[in-house]
Amino acid sequence: xxxxxxxxxxxxxxxxxxxxxxxxxxxxxxxxxxxxxxxxxxxxxxxxxxxxxxxxxxxxxxxxxxxxxxxxxxxxxxxxxxxxxxxxxxxxxxxxxxxxxxxxxxxxxxxxxxxxxxxxxxxxxxxxxxxxxxxxxxxxxxxxxxxxxxxxxxxxxxxxxxxxxxxxxxxxxxx
Numbered sequence: 001x002x003x004x005x006x007x008x009x010x011x012x013x014x015x016x017x018x019x020x021x022x023x024x025x026x027x028x029x030x031x032x033x034x035x036x037x038x039x040x041x042x043x044x045x046x047x048x049x050x051x052x053x054x055x056x057x058x059x060x061x062x063x064x065x066x067x068x069x070x071x072x073x074x075x076x077x078x079x080x081x082x083x084x085x086x087x088x089x090x091x092x093x094x095x096x097x098x099x100x101x102x103x104x105x106x107x108x109x110x111x112x113x114x115x116x117x118x119x120x121x122x123x124x125x126x127x128x129x130x131x132x133x134x135x136x137x138x139x140x141x142x143x144x145x146x147x148x149x150x151x152x153x154x155x156x157x158x159x160x161x162x163x164x165x166x167x168x169x170x171x172x173x174x175x
Contacts, residue, residue, distance in 0.1 A: 001091075001093050001094060001095070001096075001097060001163070001164045002095065002096050002097070002158075002161035002162060002163055002164070003088065003096075003097045003098075003099060003107055003108075003161060003162060003163070003164055003167045004096065004097075004098055004099070004107075004108055004109070004110065004157045004160055004161040004162075005098070005099040005100070005101075005102060005105070005107050005108060005109035005110065005128070006018060006098060006099070006100050006101075006109065006110055006112050007101070007102075007103050007109040007110070007111055007112070007122055007126070007129065008111055008112035008113055008114075008119075008122065009117060009119035009122075011114070011117045011119075012112045012113055012114045012117050012119070013112055013114050013147065014100050014101075014112045015036075015100065017112055017133065017147060017153065018034065018098060018100060020150050021150055021153050021154050021157065022034075022098075024150050024151065024154045025096060025154050025157070025158075028154065028158075030094075030095040030096050030158075031094040031095045031096075032094060032095065032096050032097075032098065033091050033092070033094045033096075033097050033098075034097070034098050034099075034100060035084070035087050035088070035091070035097060035098075035099045035100070035102070036099075036100045036101060037099075037100065037101025037102045038101075039101075044071060044073060045062075045064070045071075045073070051064045051073070055073060055075055058077075059075070060074065060075055060077065061073065061074045061075070062075075083105065083171060084099065084102050084105040084107060084167065084171065085167065085168045085171045085172075088164055088167065088168070096157070096158070096161055097164070098157070103122065103126065105128075105171065106128050106167075106170040106171060106173075107128060107162070107167045107170065107171075108128055108130045108160050108161070108162050109126065109128050109129050109130065110129070110130065110131040110132065110133055110153070110156060110157065110160065111123050111126075111129045111131070111132045111133070111134075112133050112134075112147070113132060113133070113134040113135075113136070114134070114135055114147065115134070115135055115136040116135075121138075123140070123142065124140075129142070130142065130143075130160045131143040131144070131145070131156045131160050132144045132145075133145050133146070133147050133153050133156070134146070134147060135147045135148075143156055143159075143160075
């Protein structure tokens with residue numbers, strides 16, 4: 001299982017890019033999973049539904065299953081947010097895990113940068129950035145591809161992805 005991250009400021013187009021590149025990667029025969037970091041109290045179930053009521057009642061975990069999908073929700077209830085290695089360990093094995101966000105984790109990342117967003121580059125301040133997807137010209141030794149070149153971005157992701165074991169080792173060194 002390999003891991004690659006997408007990092008960038010809010011509004012850079014990380015999610016939009018990911019929704020365009022996932023079908024391309026699947027078309028190349030890969031099984032792909034995503035870990036997305038959220039910066040707020042998000043919800044995946046609807047207030048008033050049974051799973052929401054179980055969680056609101058204090059359940060530490062609520063697993064919802066149907067004939068089409070299942071989801072496991074874990075309430076931290078004051079415990080620290082899990083780091084990326086803990087979350088990777090919870091995933092089923094796939095060919096490629098794309099991590100959206102988790103800017104402070106040491107996994108390899110491709111920076112998503114949109115000029116119109118008006119934000120500074122994360123690169124070169126983040127040494128884990130190994131490539132850039134952007135809509136502007138840059139002078140760098142890192143590989144750079146245009147935001148609209150989905151095949152090139154998919155190829156960059158595959159080339160720069162590292163094994164989950166390497167991500168775990170890098171995180172252990174940083175801890």
